[in-house]
Amino acid sequence: MSAPADHTLKPRTLWASGLTLAVLAAAAAALVFTAPIDDTQGVIQKILYVHVPCAFSAYLGFAITAVAGALYLWRNDEIFDRVAAAAAEVGVLFCTLMILSGPIWAKGTWGHWWAWDPRLTVTLLLWFVYLAYLLLRSFTEGSARTARFAAVYGILGLFVVPLNYFAIELFGGAAMHPENLERGSLGAGMRWPFAMAVVAGIAAFVHLLLLRVDLGARRAAAELSAREGEFAD
């Protein structure tokens, strides 16, 4: 009989959680106190500091899911599957936050909740793809089979992004989003609070990802020890 699973958090994890919370608090303070109020949009423009970091984290999560899935199929190492599953879960979380914060901003600025803008539509489809990814994981039995099925779907999910872009461009959807951030779409004094918000968003993403990977490893270890216990009995 192996030792029971360790449920306590390591001091290192607690330190990392504290640090992440501190960075998030600093970013929140920066966007409340130092970020300027936009001349035309007013205070609602401050949603930018939440919306865009969430978008970056979500895209990062989906990209990691696809790459880790491909690495799993190639190397057949369980760690890649754990990373893929964790990145999909955290990516869906950030994508949900982005999809919730976007319409609030749109309603306040443009007067309608939703527009079938190309970037919005592709993001919505990605959200559906990775929600289906998580459902597929929970509805498949057997860890190796789950990992293989999920890896294939994760790869195709990312693969569909350029195709969807092309398809939506073809329909000529009006773009609400700026093409990129370098072209001066950020007003004076917004750069530093924005940079801080992005750093905080990515820090939160990485921290949650690592916690989720650790949780996956603990679950696998607990299942293994339970199985060993059955054999011993």
Added chain:
Amino acid sequence: MNVLLAILWKDLLVEWRSRERVVAMLIFSLLVVVVFHFALPGGATAQTRDTAPGLLWVAYVFAALLGLGRAFTLELENDALSALALVPADRGWVFLGKGAANLVILAVVQAVTAAVFGLVFAIDLASIALPLAGVVALGSLGLCSVGTLFAAVAARTRFREVMLPLLLLPLLIPVLSGAVRATSVLLTTGELPFEPVQLLLVTDAAYLVVSFLCFEYVLDE
């Protein structure tokens, strides 16, 4: 190549003897057409002409989902799927065989549905039958390639009937938008538009290659 032909022949023979799948798909897609008649205010009008390509493709996709779901649940009986996995060749050929059979069965359903659709909505499809068949073939190729791959996945999950549409529909957006746009331009001008056909060709090629390569991991028992 022999594996492809053998599986295609086997699937078509099974279908010919039972005719279960094609009949179910056909009745279902005709029912969808009838439902559209009641869902649209006013029945067949000039407005229907604008929405007709979209309605036709929705009927096709629904019928395809029904047929694709059946393609691999059939193989679960007597564990025939494990036998397929033991084929002494690249498993990609199994994928192509199953996909080709799905494509043929879907084509039969599509032809009959289109004829009925044209009749009840008073749309002249006969004059553009050949280019329309080309567009439908391109759309169905994309549909059946990822469809066959994820039908094999969904067949071995819980809630497989629910899982297949959830997995497939987000991936079918490029296929669907290209096919609907091409059909729509074809209906109004009588000519094949370049851009939607290009989108269909690129999507088909991409889906076919990736599905061919990934099928190995889906059938790996």
